Amino acid sequence: MDTSANTQKLREDILELKRQKNAIILAHNYVQGDVQDIADFVGDSLELSRKAAENHAENIVFCGVRFMGETAKLLSPRAHVLMPTQHAGCPMADMCPPHELRQFKEDHPDHFLIAYVNTTAETKALVDLCVTSGNAEKILRKIDTQRPILFLPDQNLGANLNQKLGLHMDLWNGCCRSHNRIATEAIELAKQHYPDAPVLVHLECRPEVVAMADAALSTAGILAYAKNSTQKSFIIGTESGILHRLKKENPDKDFHGLWPNVICPDMKKITLQGVHDALSGKGFEIQIPDELIAKAVAPIQRMLEHS
Ligand code: SF4
Structure with a gap:
């Protein structure tokens, strides 16, 4: 099988396992595009917390870093919270x-x-x-x-x-x-290339970077700003995973990441194979003692x- 046929088969297997296991897949805006595409819901920490709190599924596959899986467990303690890897933490x-x-x-x-x-x-x-x-x-x-x-x-x-x-x-x-590394020079460079594009950065950026931006927001805030704006081109100062959703939801607009690319190495550890592993019992389940919950x-x- 070629690579795309393999990926298609993996996607089909994940959907079948998800049905068998009565599971939902939640994904953060920063994970890779193919993982976002298979999720039932993609969002930021606040949106994912709300989804976990409303959850009625037996199993939650959480495509994000460990503290996010823990938050889902705290809010949905009866569910099994399954992580695609145990190695995705948040420094x-x-x-x-x-x-x-x-x-x-x-x-x-x-x-x-x-x-x-x-x-x-x-x-x-x-x-x-x-x-x-x-x-x-x-x-x-x-x-x-x-x-x-x-x-x-x-x-x-x-x-x-x-x-x-x-x-x-x-x-x-x-x-x-990842956000602390964003330098004012990267914003200046992007502005030179796209002088008419508003600069949208995450609130985790340094204050001097935020001072150069048109808006400093959460990832959900960046997505909403881009959707509601009449502008056609934007400079995006946050983890590059968000570009997938921005482009998917706004096919008529252009989004420019910074150089160098803003990458969270831990978010990138979450793969489709990891989602499959989580659903087939080979992943990592979040366990938190009741007293701590x-x-x-x-x-x-x-x-x-x-x-
Ligand atoms: S981008 Fe990665 S390192 Fe930064 S806060 Fe989010 S999970 Fe943590």
């Missing part, structure tokens, strides 16, 4: 290990802790509230606390929110390496109530 989530956060809490008992959803379940269990890049602004506008706030783990997202909302949150020393789900539920 930013790992920058806030629970023992360091416990120490911070001991040293700063007055702080109100807000975690970006890109954190492990153990870290979530230690915080007061979770946010995503899609709802952080809305939720922070509503929060009424006299306590000092620590925002973790993404210092770029935190700094961008501080600047936009006039806040003074303390920031954890973490970042998304009870603690870690609370700040996510608070987030969903506010958003």
Whole structure:
């Protein structure tokens, strides 16, 4: 069989296994295009959390990095959350290990802790509230606390929110390496090539990059902006996986990634073969003890109530 016939056979097998296993496939906007195309739903962290919370399927195949699978498990604890690989983590989530956060809490008992959803379940269990890049602004506008706030783990997202909302949150020393690598020079270069194209960047980019953009948004925000805009050409400053969906949903528009390409190596570990493995019992299942689920789900539920 040639490669395309092999891929077609793999797709058919996945769909048959999905039916047999009463499974749904959720995929993040950053995974490879062929994985997005087989998913029941593609979205950002907030949208995927909502889908997991509404889920009635026995099995969720989660095409994203580990903290996303954990979030799905927290919100749908009776489902089996199956990951295509156990090797797709999020380096930013790992920058806030629970023992360091416990120490911070001991040293700063007055702080109100807000975690970006890109954190492990153990870290979530230690915080007061979770946010995503899609709802952080809305939720922070509503929060009424006299306590000092620590925002973790993404210092770029935190700094961008501080600047936009006039806040003074303390920031954890973490970042998304893929977005943090985006340099102002890359934006300048893209603007030279496409001077009329609006620049849309992710909120995980550094503040000086955000300052050069026409809009700084979540991935869902970037997709909505492109869809609703009358412009025909856009510069996209986020992980390149999103270009697949942007082009698919807007065939009459042009989308230009940055140079060098913005890649999350962990998101790229998720393959169609991995999805097949997950459905045939050869993948990796998220397991979280009940006691930890009870603690870690609370700040996510608070987030969903506010958003
Ligand atoms: S793109 Fe960044 S924040 Fe998202 S999973 Fe990859 S490393 Fe983590």
